Amino acid sequence: MDRDRELKFVVWPVALCVLMALAFMAVSFFMYWPNPEMAFLSDNSPVSWLSSAQLWAMTLLSLRHATDRSLPLPIALWLSVAMMGMSFDEQFMFHEYWKFSCISWISACHLAWVRELPIIMVALVGAVTFLILLRTIAVLRAQFLVLAALAVGLLAICVDLFAWPNVLVRWEEALEVLSESLFAGVLLGLRVQ
Numbered sequence: 001m002d003r004d005r006e007l008k009f010v011v012w013p014v015a016l017c018v019l020m021a022l023a024f025m026a027v028s029f030f031m032y033w034p035n036p037e038m039a040f041l042s043d044n045s046p047v048s049w050l051s052s053a054q055l056w057a058m059t060l061l062s063l064r065h066a067t068d069r070s071l072p073l074p075i076a077l078w079l080s081v082a083m084m085g086m087s088f089d090e091q092f093m094f095h096e097y098w099k100f101s102c103i104s105w106i107s108a109c110h111l112a113w114v115r116e117l118p119i120i121m122v123a124l125v126g127a128v129t130f131l132i133l134l135r136t137i138a139v140l141r142a143q144f145l146v147l148a149a150l151a152v153g154l155l156a157i158c159v160d161l162f163a164w165p166n167v168l169v170r171w172e173e174a175l176e177v178l179s180e181s182l183f184a185g186v187l188l189g190l191r192v193q
Contacts, residue, residue: 007070007137007190007192008139008192009189009190010189013185013189014145014185014189015185017181017182017185020181024047024177040170040174043096045173047174048173051090051173051180052090052091053087054177055090056083056084056087058083059083060080062077062079062080063077065079071190078129086122094118095118095119098115098117098118099116102115103115116161119157119160120161126153130149130150142189145182145185145186152175153179153183155168156175156179
């Protein structure tokens with residue numbers, strides 16, 4: 001990024017993204033009444049679709065940040081590829097396929113951590129990516145919101161891997177969507193001036 005161009009951040013897109021995600025989940029909740037948790041299942045549910053759609057939108061937003069150089073090109077391109085990969089996984093359930101099918105082709109899959117390897121890798125690579133972003137985005141409000149997105153995302157992964165906290169197990173997909181909407185809002189709020 002040129003030295004005469006400064007990265008700015010506006011917060012309102014974050015609030016709007018979170019409110020829109022909450023509205024979508026509320027409609028899903030009531031449309032599936034009296035079994036609202038069916039709208040939040042990881043497979044073929046409205047909230048799962050929203051997760052995939054948000055990830056795809058972040059793929060495109062990351063490309064925009066690559067073109068206007070509001071983020072360094074390698075980071076913006078990496079974000080785009082990572083979000084695209086997670087969008088495909090969310091829509092086509094690649095990690096579920098690995099988890100439930102790998103036992104038939106890899107003997108090591110009798111170990112729980114091997115079955116959960118794709119999710120573990122998302123947590124590790126995602127955390128490293130977010131830490132790099134914290135160094136890249138030198139705006140305190142944006143850094144705080146990146147950390148909030150990371151914290152909610154890690155909570156969703158804990159719920160997925162360990163069923164902890166137990167009260168959130170049925171709503172794990174909602175946590176993913178909230179994490180994604182926070183991060184999408186950050187990407188929307190970044191500006192170069």
